[in-house]
Amino acid sequence: MSVSAPDIPAKTKRGFRLDLKTVGPLLALALLVLLGISLNENFLSYNNLTNVLARSSFIGIIAIGATFVITAGGLDLSVGSMAAVIAGVMIMVMNWLIPTMGIGWGVVLAGMATGILLGGVAGTFNGMMITRGRIEAFIVTLGTMGIFRSLVTFLANGGTLSLNFQVADVYRPVYYDGLLGVPWPIIVFALVAIAGEITMRYTAFGRYCAAIGSNEQVARYSSINVDNVRLLTYILQGVLVGVAVLLYVPRLGSASSTTGVLWELEAIAGVIIGGTTLKGGYGRIWGTVVGVVILGLIGNILNLQNLISPYLNGAFQGVIIILAVMLQRGRKNA
């Protein structure tokens, strides 16, 4: 009945039982790709795919941060507004620096640094309120979501903040160019994903996140500094929002009160579709990547066909999210 002692660490075979929770997102992705191919021969074209992936990479990079936050039992609703305000301030800083620094990469780099720094500061603020202020993550980030959104509206005076067009020209390649034909956003997304996966699985930080999300008391009794780990997840989230924004700004060269609207929901949706549990305790980065790509493909496929209105994009995404959660629950009861 019970395995004798020395045999324990050996993994037993999974048998033929299909682990839906693991392959579910992959299966969904494969189905979508097949559907895409059957609907439109352009679907697999290099341009279409890089386009979808590049657009997904902003949400993707943010969602990787969200995976850590959610795995540790937290939530960050403010990322969309945070992205907007970071984009706005970045643009203002770059415009303001032109007289002193002139047009060129110097200004752009200063702007990038500002973006990442701001993300870190915003994340620290969220994290401090939650861990030191002992306020629920939902409340804190709902609050900062409103604050950030209104800040960007205020900074843009209700309109749009535009980057000086000469600087925008310098900056443009960061979104539109790439390495060996792969656009930079995709490359950055991939790098962040790989680093995230490694962090989640092979570092103490990743293990601690899962432990805290699984049972905070157990984590505390196991000598984990729960507050610091939590705080770190929010800072990481903020920094990754910064990274996403510095790839996003060259795309349009502007920011307004509508920048990044609903990004938080898309990011959370990607995380959940990927198999991370919303109440924490278990997270996987590769799943999040798949989840985000699934969301991107749904929109893309709707645009490539003409039977169903692309305006139903949100409805399809909604159905997928609900299905994903149902799958998760089905597994637990089994």
Add this chain to the structure above:
Amino acid sequence: MSSAEGTLAPAVLSANRISKSFGEIPVLFSIDFDIKPGEVHAIIGENGAGKSTLIKILSGIEQPTSGSITYDGETVTLPPDGKAEAMGIVLIHQELNLAEHLTASESIFLGREIKRFGFLDLGAMRSKAAELMDTLHVRVDPDDRINTLSVADKQMVEIAKAISRDARVLIMDEPTAVLSVAETQTLFEQIRRLTARGVAVIFISHKLDEIMELADRVTVLRDGQLIATVGTEALTPDSIAQMMVGRELSNLYPPKHEPDVDAPVVLGVRNLTAKGVRDISFDLKRGEILGFAGLIGSGRTAVAEAIVGLTHRTGGDITLDGKPVNFTQVAQSVDAGLAYMTKDRKGKGLLLNMGLRPNLTLLTLKKHIKGGFLDGASEDRALERAVRRFDIRARDASVAVGRLSGGNQQKLMLGKTMESEPEIVIMDEPTRGIDVGTKQQIYHIIAALAAEGKSIILISSEMQEVIGLSHRVVVMREGRLTGVLEGAEITEAEIMRYAAGIKQSGNDERISA
């Protein structure tokens, strides 16, 4: 013990050649079991023998792989998810099963609230709950939230809940594991009252003296096999133990090696005051096992948690090897060689949804980092070591810890604590829910640690255990230290006197040996 007519009556509930497998792993093999009205039928066996699985099948929570269940003479399929309660089969789970945010009265009436004109009759439920609590001598207010209660009180609420159901068969899976002697006695009174009314009681416990006291018949399981079902009168604690583990059990407690008279004091506590405890002073010497006795809720855990920095210390001094220390984080105490093993393995000890390996190494994860990354191989080695040393039995390492039998969870937690290679270990109820065979192993481990020069604080509500292992015994009562016993003074009667407040030593001169 109840009357002989019980044995003549037909069984109310019986299991006929029940087998159960989880996936491909067989856990029970063709078990026959029955229970008659007014009878207490105990099930005993080693950790992982299949006791909990058997009673889960008897209450419909698990379905048998083969075999049948007879209830009232008819073959039935019991409904799952505890719905068998409506049929009169009530189960108290081994692991507490209360919704943490409800009040005591809400939990007791959960699912069958008292209503008046379609609205909840809160007053009636509250007074009914208070009444129930009174009969059990529990000091829980009906409005107390479950998450504010101690484990023992939670268990008593659970028992109140079960008793208030109109049970015909009441099944209790290790109800006394978290209870002290006094609470156990009230529980037994209630059980006797129920059996007198014809209720059939199935009772699981690792405490053999309880079995001898309460049960009419005993069924012994070993590795999923039915070994025997016998009347209690034909048994002695020794013969039960032997049937359980399949070998003779001698020397439950290893011989005591007194620490050197001039052994240095490794942990000194002076006038410690924290939430729930006041003015605690004692010394722990190198190589010593210092027992902490007292009733449940007497503040022993609070002392331990204040020492290691889990709770805030409002007053007093703590010295480690003579140097004053002030731990505010558990990590600091662990680094200083002082480890605390909680008694609440489900709520504070283990991540139930994770496997064995992450649980084992969680406290000491830093030891398994190589070049900034976790070293899985080193974690595996640690697991292998712990499995051997503490005889942890699991299907495989990836099985969620919540699915291990209770005893194996406890052993894993012990392994986790010892991974930090502490010089001083505070063990809070280290043998809770553990079978006698394993208890013996753990006692020997504790004694061996002390002989090696490690120092141990042993908090236990099992008086025999404290007496059998400790060199000195600290007795606490209502948050105060009432006495320190040593040598021939360490007897059950003497400990009880201090624990009940009949006797109190004049303080400081007894602090250290």
